[in-house]
Amino acid sequence: MNRPASASAFLDADIVVRRSGHIVNIALTAEPGDVVAVIGPNGAGKSTLLRALAGLLPLDEGAISCAGDTWDGPATKTPWTPQERNIGMVFGQHLLFPHLDALDNVAFGPRSRGAGRGESRRTAHRWLETIGVADLARRKPHELSGGQAQRVAIARALATDPTLLLLDEPMAALDVGVAMALRFELARHLAEFGGVSILVTHDAIDTMTVANRVVVLDEGAIAQVGTPLEVAQRPRTEHVARLVGINVLRGHSTGTDVRLVDGSGLVSTTPFNGQVFASFQPAAVALTLDEPTGSARNRWPGTVRSVVAHGAAVRVHIDAGAALIADVTPASAAELSLVPGRQVWAAVKATEVTVYGTGADNSEAPLPSRHV
Amino acid sequence: MSRAPLGRAPLRLVLPALVALGFLILPLLTLLQRTPWSTIPARLVEPKILDALRLSLLTATIAIALCLLLGLPLAWMLARVDFAGRSFVRILVTVPLVLPPVVAGVALLTAFGRNGILGGPLRELGITIPFTTTAVVIAHTFVAMPFFVISVEGALRAANQEYDVVAATLGADRWTIFRRVTLPIALPGVLAGVVLGWARSLGEFGATITFAGNFPGTTQTMPLAVYEALQVDFDAALMLSAILLLVSVAVLALLRERWLGQAAQ
Amino acid sequence: MRRAPAGVLLLLAVAGCGGTTLTSESGSTLTVLAAASLTETFTELEGIYEKDHPGVDVRLAFDSSATLAGQVVEGAPADVLATADPRTMATVTAADATAAEPALFATNTMVLVVPAGNRAGIKTFADLDQDGVSYLTCAESAPCGAVAGSLLDLNQIGSPPKSFEIDVKAVLTKVELDEADAGLVYATDAASAGDTVETIAIPGSAEAVNSYLVAPLRRSEHLGAARDWVELMLSEKGQRVLRQAGFGPP
Numbered sequence: 001m002n003r004p005a006s007a008s009a010f011l012d013a014d015i016v017v018r019r020s021g022h023i024v025n026i027a028l029t030a031e032p033g034d035v036v037a038v039i040g041p042n043g044a045g046k047s048t049l050l051r052a053l054a055g056l057l058p059l060d061e062g063a064i065s066c067a068g069d070t071w072d073g074p075a076t077k078t079p080w081t082p083q084e085r086n087i088g089m090v091f092g093q094h095l096l097f098p099h100l101d102a103l104d105n106v107a108f109g110p111r112s113r114g115a116g117r118g119e120s121r122r123t124a125h126r127w128l129e130t131i132g133v134a135d136l137a138r139r140k141p142h143e144l145s146g147g148q149a150q151r152v153a154i155a156r157a158l159a160t161d162p163t164l165l166l167l168d169e170p171m172a173a174l175d176v177g178v179a180m181a182l183r184f185e186l187a188r189h190l191a192e193f194g195g196v197s198i199l200v201t202h203d204a205i206d207t208m209t210v211a212n213r214v215v216v217l218d219e220g221a222i223a224q225v226g227t228p229l230e231v232a233q234r235p236r237t238e239h240v241a242r243l244v245g246i247n248v249l250r251g252h253s254t255g256t257d258v259r260l261v262d263g264s265g266l267v268s269t270t271p272f273n274g275q276v277f278a279s280f281q282p283a284a285v286a287l288t289l290d291e292p293t294g295s296a297r298n299r300w301p302g303t304v305r306s307v308v309a310h311g312a313a314v315r316v317h318i319d320a321g322a323a324l325i326a327d328v329t330p331a332s333a334a335e336l337s338l339v340p341g342r343q344v345w346a347a348v349k350a351t352e353v354t355v356y357g358t359g360a361d362n363s364e365a366p367l368p369s370r371h372v
Numbered sequence: 373m374s375r376a377p378l379g380r381a382p383l384r385l386v387l388p389a390l391v392a393l394g395f396l397i398l399p400l401l402t403l404l405q406r407t408p409w410s411t412i413p414a415r416l417v418e419p420k421i422l423d424a425l426r427l428s429l430l431t432a433t434i435a436i437a438l439c440l441l442l443g444l445p446l447a448w449m450l451a452r453v454d455f456a457g458r459s460f461v462r463i464l465v466t467v468p469l470v471l472p473p474v475v476a477g478v479a480l481l482t483a484f485g486r487n488g489i490l491g492g493p494l495r496e497l498g499i500t501i502p503f504t505t506t507a508v509v510i511a512h513t514f515v516a517m518p519f520f521v522i523s524v525e526g527a528l529r530a531a532n533q534e535y536d537v538v539a540a541t542l543g544a545d546r547w548t549i550f551r552r553v554t555l556p557i558a559l560p561g562v563l564a565g566v567v568l569g570w571a572r573s574l575g576e577f578g579a580t581i582t583f584a585g586n587f588p589g590t591t592q593t594m595p596l597a598v599y600e601a602l603q604v605d606f607d608a609a610l611m612l613s614a615i616l617l618l619v620s621v622a623v624l625a626l627l628r629e630r631w632l633g634q635a636a637q
Numbered sequence: 638m639r640r641a642p643a644g645v646l647l648l649l650a651v652a653g654c655g656g657t658t659l660t661s662e663s664g665s666t667l668t669v670l671a672a673a674s675l676t677e678t679f680t681e682l683e684g685i686y687e688k689d690h691p692g693v694d695v696r697l698a699f700d701s702s703a704t705l706a707g708q709v710v711e712g713a714p715a716d717v718l719a720t721a722d723p724r725t726m727a728t729v730t731a732a733d734a735t736a737a738e739p740a741l742f743a744t745n746t747m748v749l750v751v752p753a754g755n756r757a758g759i760k761t762f763a764d765l766d767q768d769g770v771s772y773l774t775c776a777e778s779a780p781c782g783a784v785a786g787s788l789l790d791l792n793q794i795g796s797p798p799k800s801f802e803i804d805v806k807a808v809l810t811k812v813e814l815d816e817a818d819a820g821l822v823y824a825t826d827a828a829s830a831g832d833t834v835e836t837i838a839i840p841g842s843a844e845a846v847n848s849y850l851v852a853p854l855r856r857s858e859h860l861g862a863a864r865d866w867v868e869l870m871l872s873e874k875g876q877r878v879l880r881q882a883g884f885g886p887p
Contacts, residue, residue, distance in 0.1 A: 054541060056537060056540075081540070082537075082540040082541050083540055083541075083543050083544065083545055087541055088541065088542075089538070089541040091534070091538070093534075095532075095534055095535060095538045097535060097538075097539075097553060097557070098557065099556045099557055099559075108539070108542055108544070108552070109542035109543055112539070112542055112543040112544035112545075112548055112552075113543040156542070157541075157542075160542060160543060481814065481816065485814065485816050486815055486816050487814065487815050487816075500771070502799075502816050502817075503771065503799040503800050503817075581802075581803060581807075582807075584800075585773070585799060585800025585801075585802065586776065586800050586801045586802065586803070587797070587798070587799060587800050587801060591800065599803070600776050600778055600801075600803075602704070602707065603701065603703035603704055603707065603776070603778035603779065604703060604778040606707075
């Protein structure tokens with residue numbers, strides 16, 4: 001297992017957890033100010049990672065250290081409890097204490113850590129103001145809307161001045177519009193936050209706008225790391241590809257000929273020898289009812305799975321051996337009478353295909369820090 | 373709202389419900405109807421009756437206080453701490469519940485009687501428990517505690533345990549979590565347990581008479597006084613029963629349906 | 638034990654019926670309510686009766702006389718009632734619930750019992766007045782309580798009992814268990830307890846005697862069998878059983 005060369009990373013986590021037949025094995029470092037988005041399909045280990053960092057899940061192997069403290073490791077007799085680790089946590093459900101008003105909810109952390117009632121209330125009030133919900137101070141959680149409650153929850157997590165902020169799909173329970181507004185604010189607060197933020201999300205937009213780096217998990221291990229742009233442009237997993245909405249196929253390239261996993265062939269304009277990902281935008285996919293006769297060398301027969309509006313275009317999901325996404329104009333969709341179950345041909349020009357190596361050792365490289 | 377949106381309540385549910393209601397209320401109404409109300413003011417000041425009433429209220433209150441002091445931590449442990457043999461302990465706690473009260477009294481004698489496991493050594497020190505008010509309190513606590521613990525444990529388990537997790541991430545230790553999060557959220561369930569326990573204690577007869585005996589002023593609680601009166605003076609028994617009924621109703625009304633209703637959530 | 642001749646049975650059945658059928662008393666249940674102090678003797682009499690009257694199943698219920706009398710007055714379905722004093726029986730006859738004049742069948746005197754070993758060192762009845770001595774009696778509403786109360790007054794015992802138990806058996810049991818230093822019970826109870834208790838005589842007990850009465854009940858549906866039971870109790874066989882248990886003659 002590769003250990004980072006800089007042994008003094010601010011957050012240094014090496015997490016191995018075995019649970020009912022699954023193994024989660026993740027090595028992760030971060031520096032103050034980093035906002036790390038953790039994405040991946042369900043069951044990939046995202047929640048396990050968060051709970052292990054929080055101290056809610058014991059490590060089977062590995063170590064965690066943060067801000068110079070060793071929270072857990074081979075040498076520690078008893079791992080640090082969540083109370084002892086200076087963390088803040090925000091959940092998908094706001095989980096505000098129902099019997100306390102917003103102010104006392106936010107003041108709970110400082111009070112538990114020893115501050116007096118007056119002092120913690122003042123701190124709480126400051127944070128409510130920062131988050132922009134000072135006028136809700138006296139309201140009980142059941143009197144708050146979803147967005148308001150989640151803002152209070154964020155204030156509550158930040159009020160203890162944590163070194164590590166963990167967010168578990170904080171926008172998942174909110175309406176799209178509310179989530180949008182909150183996302184901008186959250187991006188701003190996290191950018192100002194001096195510690196490390198780790199944000200687990202299912203949302204591509206969260207990833208793009210809030211985070212400054214992305215960790216992609218799959219089956220308990222890291223599948224890809226990079227900046228949001230890198231991951232979006234060159235996804236290495238089907239999950240991320242679906243998330244950001246581009247087509248990604250695996251195969252073995254010899255020169256410009258790629259033999260795909262399902263046996264069919266693909267032609268690109270990028271010579272490469274070795275295991276590759278081949279990606280192309282949905283807009284580059286042309287759909288026809290009969291087998292195409294044009295210059296597109298790459299063509300597959302398939303069945304339409306779904307047809308949805310996507311901005312000004314129509315996004316069509318096709319099952320052609322691999323799952324393909326095609327964007328067509330509404331006029332074309334009507335002309336071809338695209339409905340689920342329709343047999344179509346999908347074709348892509350070789351010039352539209354981007355090819356890049358799979359790089360098996362990439363998944364364990366340390367995340368490039370903003371400060372390097 | 374004058375119309376139920378889902379339609380009228382079906383007869384096959386309403387009818388049995390009314391029968392049940394009648395079944396429960398009828399004996400109470402006939403009791404009150406047969407009670408010689410005019411004699412109550414004179415009888416009420418009889419020392420024997422005042423003693424019995426005072427003793428019943430006192431022992432029930434002390435018993436429920438003990439339930440809170442000892443039973444609440446037990447309920448918390450059963451609901452929140454994962455220890456070996458927990459399900460077995462849960463069963464043990466329910467046993468006094470299904471024990472016939474007289475059997476409970478016999479059990480208490482074997483433990484705290486003059487020749488009991490604990491009572492024996494106490495006897496050497498000159499302390500005898502049976503036939504004292506302390507014995508009444510012990511008997512009441514013994515029968516009321518399981519009601520209390522089960523009610524509270526249920527409320528604690530139903531409450532979302534994630535609040536405890538949140539509080540821990542905010543820096544609260546387990547005692548603070550219990551004091552400021554778990555208990556306040558489970559309060560309606562605790563109150564329901566208090567009402568149940570208090571009521572059970574007020575009506576306690578078999579264990580009390582077997583373990584504590586029957587002496588006016590010291591161990592003769594209201595149920596014992598009623599039983600004794602039943603043998604010689606039915607009117608007195610009616611009167612005592614009516615008084616006990618009214619006192620119980622008053623207490624329940626004071627605690628208000630709001631608290632009992634919340635416990636059901 | 639002589640088997641009653643069939644002819645006698647038939648005669649009694651004819652004599653006893655008011656509205657009962659003549660055909661058979663077999664396959665029926667005889668319900669006997671009796672004071673707690675009659676537990677052992679009546680259980681023995683049950684065996685004798687069932688042997689003499691095959692087909693009749695005797696059911697016995699023991700409780701304090703006052704409780705039983707109250708139940709009969711409220712209409713409990715029973716065939717025979719036996720009480721430990723005339724006072725409780727009087728409430729039943731006053732309510733017109735008896736089918737015949739109650740018969741006196743035994744007497745009982747009271748004694749003081751102490752646990753085997755007599756840890757408290759009680760030698761005479763007067764010792765009950767000493768500091769630190771705990772004793773029990775029946776509640777005054779029960780026949781044994783009334784007699785006990787009069788005996789305590791007679792002997793000028795000032796200190797009160799620790800508890801007024803519901804029935805005499807409860808007093809006996811608690812003394813046997815050494816939960817109290819002494820208890821006032823019937824001579825029959827002391828006899829039945831055997832070695833578990835020691836007995837001390839009560840001055841004046843010969844005068845304060847409990848009279849035991851038995852009567853068939855008007856509500857009975859087996860009056861013939863009920864009267865048979867009363868017969869048995871007054872007969873030589875029955876009296877022997879009672880005497881053996883410690884009861885005095887009627």
